[in-house]
Amino acid sequence: MNLTSPNGSWGYVLGVLLLLGCAQATPLSDRPQNHAYVVDVAKPIAPIQPTMYGIFFEDINFAADGGLYAEMIKNRSFEFDTPLMGWLQPASDPFSMNEKSGFASAIKRSEEVANAHFLRVTVKADTGYRLTNTGFRGMGIQERMQYNLTLMARQPEGNTKLHVELIDTTGQVLGKATLTPSGSAWKEYSAQIVATGTAMKGRFSMRFEGKGVVDLDMVSLFPENTWKNRPKGMRADLVQLLADLDPGFLRFPGGCIVEGRTLARRYQWKKTVGDITGREVLINRWNTEFQHRPTPDYFQSFGLGFFEYFQLAEDMGAEPLPILSCGIACQFNTGELVPMDELDPYVQDALDLIEFANGPTSSVWGKVRADMGHPEPFHLNYIGIGNEQWGPEYIARYQVFEKAIKSQYPEMILVSGSGPFPDGEMFDYGWEQLKQMGAEIVDEHYYRSPSWFLENADRYDRYDRNGPKVFAGEYAAQSVAIASPDNKNNWECALAEAAFMTGLERNAEVVHLSSYAPLFAHVDGWQWTPDLIWFNNLESYGTPNYYVQKLFATNRGTAVLPLTEGGKPVTGQQGLYATAAKDAATGELVLKIVNSTATPQELNFQFKGVARLAKEGTLTVLQSDDLEAVNGFAASRNIRPTEQPLSTSGKRLALTAAPYSLSVVRVAAPGLK
Structure with a gap:
């Protein structure tokens, strides 16, 4: 960058x-053209x-x-320059029931740079105190999906339960579980939460029940469905x-x-x-x-x-x-x-x-x-x-x-x-x-x-x-x-x-x-x-x-082949760009053609160095008449490849390159290596 x-x-x-x-884009032709191309299969230029x-x-x-x-929790180990960044406490949390019910402070336990802090939560009332994590611009919560929570905790004082919840932007609970930390030694605790609803910008909440002091570190939440289902993947x-x-x-x-x-x-x-x-x-x-x-x-x-x-x-x-x-x-x-x-x-x-x-x-x-x-x-x-x-x-x-x-x-x-x-x-x-x-x-x-x-x-x-x-x-x-x-x-x-x-x-x-x-x-x-x-x-x-x-x-493909018009490579003449390759693994010839003009282009290909082509190949086209067109979530595949069969004749094939298009041709050539 x-x-x-x-x-x-x-x-x-x-x-x-x-x-x-x-x-601006280079000037575009407004007249259809007919092009005769030669692909020399017998003279590969170089391996791809x-x-x-x-x-x-x-x-x-x-x-x-x-x-x-x-990972869905932002600042899971409280190591950001502002140790509580990403975590909301009662004074700023709209879902808190009582802003005087407790407080949380980041404690520096080590001069080591890695994981030097933990969070000490002091709960002053039997119910009411909570911490909420905002995630990364919210948390994506999907109904019926399982989310796996792990955290490190210890309880130096008191007897406090942790009610862990997934919530939406209104505070509605979309899944919950309960953890009960005990003892003064650090232990890992885990829970599985199954979502009962969907939220684009959900949050994670820890609601504390019972007075006491709870220390927390490495609070982590992952969906069960990760790539290859790897934990924390x-x-x-x-x-x-x-x-x-x-x-x-x-x-x-x-x-x-x-x-x-x-x-x-x-x-x-x-x-x-x-x-x-x-x-x-x-x-x-x-x-x-x-x-x-x-x-x-x-x-x-x-x-x-x-x-x-x-x-x-x-x-x-x-x-x-x-x-x-x-x-x-x-x-x-x-x-x-x-x-x-x-x-x-x-x-x-x-x-x-x-x-x-x-x-x-x-x-x-x-x-x-x-x-x-x-x-x-x-x-x-x-x-x-x-x-x-x-x-x-x-x-x-x-x-x-x-x-x-x-x-x-x-x-x-x-x-x-x-x-x-x-x-x-x-x-x-x-x-x-x-x-x-x-x-x-x-x-x-x-x-x-x-x-x-x-x-x-x-x-x-x-x-x-x-x-x-x-x-x-x-x-x-x-x-x-x-x-x-x-x-x-x-x-x-x-x-x-x-x-x-x-x-x-x-x-x-x-x-x-x-x-x-x-x-x-x-x-x-x-x-x-x-x-x-x-x-x-x-x-x-x-x-x-x-x-x-x-x-x-x-x-x-595996090797690039000469593709020429009038003995010259196709590098933008009349707004057309093209390359040819052979794929030794499949025994196919591969053409890629770009028509950057606003009009269709008639293309005729002759293949030298092969006995014949298969009678039928495939033509895949990526195209839009609108140069300003974009994809998006509502129309995520607005511009997408479409595939259709393509007929050949002996050692020749013809196709029409659509306006503003990328076309990919694959056709078998018996005996191609």
């Missing part, structure tokens, strides 16, 4: 934003990497806590949307979140593994980044940590791609640098991460993985050094990482970065240096207008085939301007991205990985738009951009 220009000039950015805000289309995850827009991580509907993309890789944990505004607040993977009670809570670097969406209550519990990311990648059959700090804080914020002679701990973090992922259980970090329930290695092959840093400081630090990692793990593939922009002085400098160093993969980022994506569909046609490979690591068309809160996931943006993606695939010899960004956004807690998947506390939907990604990823 990038926020300003390489030299920090907001004047420069303002000019860029104005240009992007005013940019299994990692060509993947997933970029960053904890922005409440993507982790309040999103993918299914991930939200099932959100993971399913990811799995449906058939991703080739999962990049985590970000983005700028890797760097931190300062080095002290960077993402440190070692603090995100092991028992969740020992994971250090950190304020999210996106909490007040944008004036239009301040979220001072945005913290990271790290219940979704590196172990869980690796496990998620494994679940989806995706390559894990962790990105680590290179010793430079976000250059759009402080740009703080660790001195070169103090870089060793950062490098050691990278080496230890490889051991955590791949090492034997007899190794220090391999044992940590095994103790968490995964003795088998995670088979890590890629690791990213830095997010989108730039300049000589980055190059110097990257060289240190490269030397250290390659000396111990020569087979590890390293991902470097070219900075936050797809062009300019720092971009050119980074590429020049990395190419001279023989870097393996260079990460490029672009947040630009739809017209930019249309005009750059041939971007990688000009890249050196013998140089570093490309990771199109963050991209999304901006309907208004970079970081504008008014950006929309409309069809114009999605269609432009589809056109650009034909260029990624056609240049599979150079481009080995790509991913849209950002991934998730909570409708009540977002900071950045546009985003691939939107959700509230109960529902989720894929944007038109999501369906573009899904169609490309689930129809990637």
Whole structure:
């Protein structure tokens, strides 16, 4: 995610934003065209990497806590900078019966940073005192669903019961259970609550009965229905949307979140593994980044940590791609640098991460993985050094990482970065240096207008085939301007991205990985738009951009083939963009065609190098006549793929590309390998 220009000039950015805000799509033809295309099956250009289309995850827009991580209690261990943030006491709780019935205070029990506080509740009346947790912009409660509560408690004084309840916005109880803490030693207590109603913005309530003192910690509530039904796991509907993309890789944990505004607040993977009670809570670097969406209550519990990311990648059959700090804080914020002679701990973090992922259980970090329930290695092959840093400081630090990692793990593939922009002085400098160093993969980022994506569909046609490979690591068309809160996931943006993606695939010899960004956004807690998947506390939907990604990823093929008109690749002539591939696993040919014009286009394909085609194939179309159209909860599949049969004739097929459409053709070719 990038926020300003390489030299920090907001004047420069303002000019860029104005240009992007005013940019329009390239002129569209208003006359039907008839096109004759040739696909040469016998002359594959390059293999399409299994990692060509993947997933970029960053904890922005409440993507982790309040999103993918299914924990419903906000500030469960009272470790936020304001220890009672998220918890309402009687004076401010409209559901309290008596504001003089008791009080709660956070107690600091340790100088250790992780889980240093607990909550002491003093109940002064036999009934009436309660605490209420607001959740993450409320709690999604679904009728007949089971919710599992766990908490740590002890009772130094008195005899007090805890009536735990799910309630809606009116205070109506939608499910309840009772716990009876006893003794002065900490114990874990649990209860199951079955909801009797549904609420989009419910709450969790603890009502105390009987005078006394109760100490509480790690108050946690999860739905029973998590991904793969793992206790304290991930939200099932959100993971399913990811799995449906058939991703080739999962990049985590970000983005700028890797760097931190300062080095002290960077993402440190070692603090995100092991028992969740020992994971250090950190304020999210996106909490007040944008004036239009301040979220001072945005913290990271790290219940979704590196172990869980690796496990998620494994679940989806995706390559894990962790990105680590290179010793430079976000250059759009402080740009703080660790001195070169103090870089060793950062490098050691990278080496230890490889051991955590791949090492034997007899190794220090391999044992940590095994103790968490995964003795088998995670088979890590890629690791990213830095997010989108730039300049000589980055190059110097990257060289240190490269030397250290390659000396111990020569087979590890390293991902470097070219900075936050797809062009300019720092971009050119980074590429020049990395190419001279023989870097393996260079990460490029672009947040630009739809017209930019249309005009750059041939971007990688000009890249050196013998140089570093490309990771199109963050991209999304901006309907208004970079970081504008008014950006929309409309069809114009999605269609432009589809056109650009034909260029990624056609240049599979150079481009080995790509991913849209950002991934998730909570409708009540977002900071950045546009985003691939939107959700509230109960529902989720894929944007038109999501369906573009899904169609490309689930129809990637194994090798790219020449597809030409008049001997030239199809890169926007008359508003058309196209790529062809073969899928050796299924014996099919795959075409992807984007019509960015307002009129239908007649397309005729001739296939060379095959004896014949199967008599019938399939045509999948994603289309809308309205470039401003978006998906939503009420019309969650307003723009969605439709499939129909497609007839062929010998070695030819004909189809009409609908206006403003992405079309995907799959047709078998007997004997294709």
